[in-house]
Amino acid sequence: MTTSPDILCIGSVLWDVIGRAPNPMRLGSDVPGRITRLPGGVAMNIAMTLRRFGMRPALLSAVGRDAEGDELIATCARMGMITSHIYRSDDLPTDRYMAVEGANGLIAAIADAHSLEAAGDKILRPLKGGTLGGPGRPFGGIVALDGNLTEALLEEIAGSDLFAEADLRVAPASPGKAERLTPFLDHGRATLYVNLEEAGLLCHTQFPSAGAAAEGLLARGAARALVTDGGRSAAMGIPGAVIDKTPPEVLVTRVTGAGDTFMAAHIVAEAEGAAPDAALDRALAAAAAYVSGDISA
Template sequence: MEENSAQRRLQCLCRHLLQQYDAGSAVLRQVLMNGGRLDSGEGRDRDGEAVIIGGMVLDIHAVPSTPLVSGTTSPGKVYYFHGGVARNVAECMSNLSVRPFLISALGHDMAGNLLFEHWKLAGLHTEGIRRHGDIRTAVVCSTLDINGEIATGVANVQDIETFVSAEWIQQFRYQIRSSTVLMVDANLGPSALKASCQLAAEYDIPLWFEPVSLSKSKRVVPIVKHVTYVSPNEDELIAMANELSPENTIPSIHMNESKKDFSPEILFKFLKPAICVLLEKGIKVVLVTLGPNGVLVCSRGGVGLWKISQKSQKSFPRGQIINSIFSCPTRVFLDLGKSANDSSYLFALHIPALPATVQKLTGAGDCLVGGILSSISAGLDLIQATSVGVAVARATVESEENVPSFNLQKIADDARWVYSAARVLFHGPMQ
């Protein structure tokens, strides 16, 4: 009993020192994170099903109750949300009973304290969150239109690039080595993205790139050959393709009517050239988020569409919750025959969205990715996982939170419907 009490006190002291510790010895960090023991990482508690690297942000949303008028204020409400792409993805995974490991940075300011305390209260890993007095916690202030879309905003997120550095990320190689998938968001700077890719390659971990925004999506260029999965919307997809292949500019989609009035076939026809650029540059699977039109899952041949990770979900018992409630026989979408591994063939699958009563659209894309990554950790294949992600996205847009709590049984029921409605849009030559 006394030994257990002493061990608890030692662990408490280590956690305290860890929060004060910043950029010193990686060996010291390893000792602190192991309760005073130095080991090689073998046999440690492998409860980080995925490692998520990127931004933690305080989101301020101004929501007008009347149409916006330039040059004056509009009546409405102002809300504060815990945000940031990486943070949202990780919290979504936690709310789906999967425990991710988040690597990020926060200041000791009001916004940082708010975000950090929320993370601690959720019982999530805090070791990967760098805290320093010189950090200005990322804040994004957005004004939404009356439809819930972002009309304009200001983002102060540059310290994520400075303090979520390559050196900081490299100290968590043990968590990355034992993960099923590593996700990076495009808030990271070039050296941090490169370090993440090197670690993923070293440990043969699939790398997921989340574009974040139109301008930041272009940061994929130096690391494209290391990216396994990417999840852009239509505009980000075209921006990435044009940056990767500037000699063949692909026009943006300009439509007078709402995109929801266009069929998945028409949207795919517009987007196919950009999808092919990303695949030809080395990305294995492109998931294009189409909002109310669902998701396109595209790869060369059919390779990579099923199991993302070879690691068994038996290593991660919490993930079995999703696996157990998603009891749906695996569908054979197409007999690919000899072309299944033919890289000259493009395979495109459409996964439909669910009808939703929209409260707020921000956070939906992040939760889509969070639902997919949670399901991957549970051992589902990519099509099953994306079906879960679509169900999670629906629950998110019907909530006023960036990341709501989820009814897992409702998510499973919705995901089964989505999965049953998935269909092959295209299977033929890349060109």
């Protein structure tokens, strides 16, 4: 497989450990279900959807040189990811994410991405003087960036000449990390992918709908913004217009990774030349198929 990527996915690449129960759950529930382990992390989830649609993603992340890391790298390579640019650490363990989901959605989750944060800008070495770029030769393609990086590194990326020609697509890893994306509000070219809660955190308010949130993000300086709200209407905000679309109604069987699937499908649609409303439709359809279980994890 060629080592020339169509897109860079920068952020968390880890093991997802997900417990799913077929019934509604609450705090303290102890119920039968299924526990799975599969490659995950925001950058990885985006890359997996990109591969399903035929793109060649390169991963920029931190993965330990432990047994879990070796297995993760091998699994990513088998899926068709370009893994040669991943920073492999001798003294940092491979990161993990653990979640519990019931029929009523996500109950709780813990993201252990400490190794990615500790690695810092080491994950950007291929862009600073490697095969992907360097001073005077910035990467000029699409970059999917996730908010699991530290605030300092995200701020560096937002102002770095290394990304001056990149088509930046940025998403928080979770509502708890949404405000890390603040430097991209006035970036000028970055596209933000957030849910309704994350949009409110970035704008320090509460929005009644995805459309209102998209308008709010544009008012705060965002070049473009896509806002989702579960099964309710999603919106895309571009200068001078906000497009609202309602997702297909499906039976929800899982939620972890749905936002990443939405983002990746939208990137692919636009890369193929789809108009804004058509790209939003395709992204919502892909996310609906994912949460319904019609697409393999």
